[in-house]
Amino acid sequence: MPxxxxxxxxxxxCLERFAGWTTRVGSPQGKFADSAALLDGAVLDGVDAHGxxxxxxxxxxxxxxxxxxxxxxxxxxxxAVTDTVRLRLVGGRHGDxxxxxxxxxxxxxxxxxxxxxxxxxLGPDPLRAGDDPxxxxxxxxxxxxxxxxLLMDQxxxxxxxxxxxxxxxxxxGVDPFLPGRALSRPLWDAMWADLVVLxxxxxxxxxxxxxxxxxxxxxxxxxxxxxxxxGEVYVYRRTGQPCLICGTEVRTRPLANRNLFWCPTCQPxxxxxxxxxxx
DNA sequence: AGCTCATGGCGAG
DNA sequence: TCGCCCTGAGCTG
Numbered sequence: 001m002p003x004x005x006x007x008x009x010x011x012x013x014c015l016e017r018f019a020g021w022t023t024r025v026g027s028p029q030g031k032f033a034d035s036a037a038l039l040d041g042a043v044l045d046g047v048d049a050h051g052x053x054x055x056x057x058x059x060x061x062x063x064x065x066x067x068x069x070x071x072x073x074x075x076x077x078x079x080a081v082t083d084t085v086r087l088r089l090v091g092g093r094h095g096d097x098x099x100x101x102x103x104x105x106x107x108x109x110x111x112x113x114x115x116x117x118x119x120x121x122l123g124p125d126p127l128r129a130g131d132d133p134x135x136x137x138x139x140x141x142x143x144x145x146x147x148x149x150l151l152m153d154q155x156x157x158x159x160x161x162x163x164x165x166x167x168x169x170x171x172x173g174v175d176p177f178l179p180g181r182a183l184s185r186p187l188w189d190a191m192w193a194d195l196v197v198l199x200x201x202x203x204x205x206x207x208x209x210x211x212x213x214x215x216x217x218x219x220x221x222x223x224x225x226x227x228x229x230x231g232e233v234y235v236y237r238r239t240g241q242p243c244l245i246c247g248t249e250v251r252t253r254p255l256a257n258r259n260l261f262w263c264p265t266c267q268p269x270x271x272x273x274x275x276x277x278x279x
Numbered sequence: 280a281g282c283t284c285a286t287g288g289c290g291a292g
Numbered sequence: 293t294c295g296c297c298c299t300g301a302g303c304t305g
Contacts, residue, residue: 067287106288
């Protein structure tokens with residue numbers, strides 16, 4: 001579920017549903033009950049998103065900092081209230097809007113200062129207007145770590161997860177094991193610009209689509225394909241299947257506890273790739 | 280009923 | 293590098 005596009009979309013949705021109105025705040029599951037009691041009845045007056053971090057502002061009472069982790073989910077409307085709901089909001093103009101949060105890695109009430117500290121330790125986010133790709137490149141270009149690992153490091157770049165990582169590397173023909181220091185500035189700028197477009201589209205459609213029209217199966221004379229995760233992608237979770245462009249079997253390998261996917265033909269290793277510190 | 284896996288990230292060793 | 297936290301879906305029995 002959650003890469004940065006999901007979080008930014010949720011921020012927008014919370015703003016539209018709840019902002020400006022007093023909000024009932026509860027924690028059916030109990031782990032957020034003390035803070036929920038402090039917030040109950042406050043006006044939700046602002047939202048923010050940075051990478052995979054979501055912030056809900058309650059007038060005069062601080063921010064609820066939410067991180068969904070790998071398995072957290074937010075549902076709205078008629079979603080059933082079960083004993084796993086960590087945070088429940090009810091409010092809006094007619095008091096009939098509802099939000100349920102389940103399974104988050106973080107759900108905590110924090111101050112402005114604590115919120116700022118989170119922003120300070122995150123890298124630039126392609127979905128935050130004005131964020132500077134140069135800040136990410138400053139770290140990438142100094143690192144011997146693979147570009148695949150760097151793209152997932154939220155201190156380097158905020159919001160990209162396992163799907164966007166695999167797909168942006170594919171779209172630019174970059175070998176995942178290329179050390180960051182071997183990535184040129186123009187190539188990085190192109191990848192960033194691509195992420196801005198892909199992730200904005202992800203916010204709009206609520207899914208990750210990365211396949212260019214000319215590579216759609218129909219355009220390539222192949223039968224249509226449906227992914228079980230909702231979007232159309234080149235390599236993510238397509239292990240052993242033919243690359244949509246060249247037909248080579250998509251490969252996978254765990255890197256830093258996560259599965260990495262790539263096409264060894266479209267993303268050929270550079271000489272420096274053998275030297276990545278983390279391969 | 281129990282296992283594995285998932286678009287994350289943390290802290291201990 | 294590993295184990296662990298959170299929940300639920302999709303398998304296997």
